[in-house]
Amino acid sequence: MESLGTFLKSRRDRITPAEIGLRTYGSPRRVPGLRREELAQLAGVSAGYYTRLEQGLAESASEQVLDALARVLRLDEVESAHLHNLARQSARSGLSEPPAETPHERVLALLAALDEATPAVVLxxxxxxxxxxxxGHALLGDGxxxxxxxxxxxxxxxxxxxxLDPSARDFHRNWYExxxxxxxxLRLTAGRYPTDAKLAALLGEIMMGSDTFAELWATGDVRDCTTAAMHLQHPVVGALSVTYQVWLQPDSPDHRLELYTPNDPGSADALRRLVPRTAESPASR
Structure with a gap:
């Protein structure tokens, strides 16, 4: 799991002095971005305190200090939320085994009320x-x-x-995106649930099995996952393009209902051809 200090350093490294109007007078720099003392000064805290914060030696950080750091580091809303999540970890215990997840009945009711021609999954x-x-099964669960x-x-x-499944790169035509x-x-989720042993194990497994995952994780980037286009090469209906949209249930904020809508007439036709197949597929029974 990620620490507050690791995230702060990754964000500090990406901000250059020139971006925030600091003059360097041509002096050589040993860091790619801001120095600790520069960030501390701009955020209105002592260099010693910020250093302890980044090294994990400070007991806590106030909301005001975190907001000041987020402002100087130019964090967006999602990154700022992640920063606050990480800052709260110090008061929590170690990893623990979470109970099995059960989707809320209202999430399941909404899923059941959807047109069966609209692919949807609960995550x-x-x-x-x-x-x-x-x-949803026909679109994403082949086999x-x-x-x-x-x-x-x-x-x-x-x-x-x-x-970890090599076929995923063939299935997702915009796999890297x-x-x-x-x-x-996943980084945002890890900040929200730092004690989740199953999540920690999943991250470790993927980190060991995927060089791309490890490289992307090392960037420190964090983002929410609410909507994006998926360009697919489906084994049954061929190329199609859909957009997923996430619906959240306040009673069950951990769980997301994802709906997939076609991006063009050809993709809409491909989805229509997928649905009747589910009634005949042995895997669907």
Whole structure:
């Protein structure tokens, strides 16, 4: 899991003095971005305190200090939220085994109310598929049993398959673009749930198995995952393009209902051809 100091340093390294109007007078610099003392001065804290904060030696940081650091580092809303999440970790205990995830009944009711021609899945906090409709299964679950999400031990993991299954690069024509989103969102999730042992194990497994994941994780980038285009090469209907949109349930903020809508008439036709197939597929029974 990521520490507050690691994230601060990665964001400090990407801000150059020139970007914020600091004069360097041509003196040689040993760091790619801001020095610790420069960041501390601009944020209105002592250099010693900021150094302890980055080294994990400070007991806490106030909301005001974190907001000042976020301002100087030019963090966006998602990055600022991540910074605050990381700052709260010091008061928490170590890793613990979380209970099995159960989607809220209102999330399932919304899923059931959707047109079966609209692919949709319910995702847990670690990217496990907790449920899907027939169209969602036809779009994303080729070769998987329709009832796999019902069993916590068999639930498909979207991040694991995306980074560790070689066929994912063939299936996702914009794989690298989506990989950046996946990594940024997993970092955000890790900041929200620093004690989740299953999440830590998943991140470690993917880190060891995917060089691309490790390289993207090292950038320190963090982002939310609410909507994006997915350009797919489906094994049954061929090329199609969809946009996913995430709907959140206040009673179950860990879980996301993702809907997939076609981006062009050809993709809409491909989705229509997928849906009847689910009634005949052995994997759907």
């Amino acid at each position: 847990g906090r670690r990217g496990d598929i907790l449920d899907w409709n027939r169209a 998987l049993a329709f009832d796999a999400p019902k069993d916590p031990d068999r639930r498909p993991s979207v991040p694991r398959a995306f980074f 989506l990989a950046e989103i996946h990594v940024g969102y």
